[in-house]
Amino acid sequence: MKAKYLKTIAAGSAIALVAFIGIQPAQAAKKGSITLRMTMWSSNAGHLALFKGIADEYKKTHPEIADIKFESLDFATYTQTLTTQIAGGKSPDLAWILEKDAQQFRANNLLLNVQPQMETTPGYKIDEIAPGALGLWKSTRAVYAYPFSTSPFAIFYNADLIKAAGAEDPAALYDKGQWTWANAAKVAKAVTNYEKGNYGMNFPTFNYTGWNGLAAVWRGFGAEAWNKTGTKCTFNSKPMIDSMTFFHNMIYKDKSFPAPGIATDFFAGNVGMSLIQLSRAANLSTMKWKFGVVPLPKGPVADAQVIGQAGMSVLTKSKNRKAAADFLVFATNPENAAKYVQYFPQSRTPLMDPKVISKASILNEAQAKLIVADGITKGQILTSHPKISTIELTIKSTLDGLWKSDANITQTLNDVCTKIQPTLR
């Protein structure tokens, strides 16, 4: 009898185990039961309100959609969290994708081709999107994302703080053709005052973890992480050594750039300049101090403007691909794209008009032309690579050797190439 019960339990457990392993739960889409989820790296109230407004409008004409949720993830670990969700079987339906991850996500077939929906939806006007802006997200017969933010890096500055420090206004330096990294460093040094907790410059996107953001500095020195084909590491080139030496001096010699572990917030009013994108400057409209904005400074070799880009994609592992693609097309049509202009520079040609940008954003017309329109036209998108996930952590951990006062810059950059070159080949 005992043996009989043992066999029964064993058989029951085996059946349950097979069922657990083998059966994929089928989710039939009932009317009004589809809930879409989009991940994003912003928790800005304005951004969320904008997307929720678009979602609410969409739901009015799409009764099959019960809800559209927007999940804010921390920027520093965004890609890691997103890929963990995907790998764990909890893929969102839509997601913001960073430019550096575009090639990797495409190589792993994670992004749905939405070109058919874009081309067949009346009034979508896919041809309005600047071809250069679509570069990372497009192949010959497919479009994998809408580039909802094509945002040049710029130096936003606290004009009141810089004036109080007796330093020259960056816009005045730019007008004289003297807005260089060397002069930017002088302005930063003048503003720095430890007793008041003032720093000359910060760089939130970088913050000692986002190393690829340093392209905003190194490209002015003629440097790049690897060659055009991505097969040879150039971290140890002389231009890169020069650029990192310059940056290291700002941190450890001038001490005008906060060292690792020191938290600063440009919007708190105690940082003279911030290397950020317009898409991250939404809070400026509420500041009591006067702000200004200028393009990235010229380096000794090049006047290199750098663009960060974000795409909005449907993930192939979504359980509601068609519904998600339909929503993506609605959310990025010309009418809704015009709503993004206030926060995210758009790559639809009519929306790159400085008049349109200045009406919707915190920039005046001259700033809109200089920073956004010219920036998108002249700038180059941030560094990317098809094997970025394999190499970026090695680069980050090796570059940690730079962020101390007695760093051997040449040796550290040589170490980066030694470690990543085998993967680049």
Next chain:
Amino acid sequence: MKLKAKHEERHWRTGVFMAAPVLLGFLFLVLYPIVSVIRDSFTSYNPLSGEAAFIGTDNYLRLIQDETAIEVAKNTLIFAMILVPVNMALALFLAILLNLHFRGRTSFRAIFFSPVIVSTVAWTIVWKYILQDDGPLNYFLGNIGIDGPNWLRDNPWPMISVVMVQVFKNVGLNMIFFLAALQGVPEEMYESSEIDGANRWQQFKKITLPFISPTILLVAILTIAGAFQVFAQVLLLTGGGPGLSTTVLSYYIFINAFQIFDLGYASALAVCLFVFVMILTVAQWQIRTRWVFREV
């Protein structure tokens, strides 16, 4: 006889059904994942694309030659070798203190135990703020004339910081185990030893330690196993840096699985960690006959 057999069968049946949920839980939540990880360790499996191919022992051969894995393994051993004695010694010290009779000792017990029930993420985020270069700890040290280091960036302090955050988080739990054990030591043993002229240290060495040795073994097994699994503190405090100085095995497994998308290699690392911890646990269990007093 028939009645007795029927009675026994009913008891047995009841016992089996009562144990069934736990057995099923063990099957699905422990055994199945372990078997899956072992299976995946023989594959090259990209969790993003879902592609997997059998590659035999290639992942294990790669592990032996992976300089990063060797460095990470060293970090893990250093971490455990600092954490375990510090945690256990502090827990025992607190338990001895809180076993004394004084006013408010219940409140102190609750205070020391409270970090155990706080979320690990919340605890670590608060400590990250405290340990910042311009955070409250360095501010306090500055006020007493000490120039504190960058606790999360200047080696060797990042590793020490991660250890101490983990120690303070869990010392309360071990303290409770030791407290219960101390309260089980017969009072008359201390009384008779006092009559024989034993001092406090001799009483501790010859009476307290032997009587609580089963608990010391339990705490050692749990703490050592836990030391090899620490993850959240590394992720949130240092991100494994600076460089690889605080990257431990569990974090390296996570990086390989979910950032490099090499789940096969991550599984091989996980199997090695599992085997190593198992060997340590068995070794500790074997030495109990020599070191544990009153072994049952």
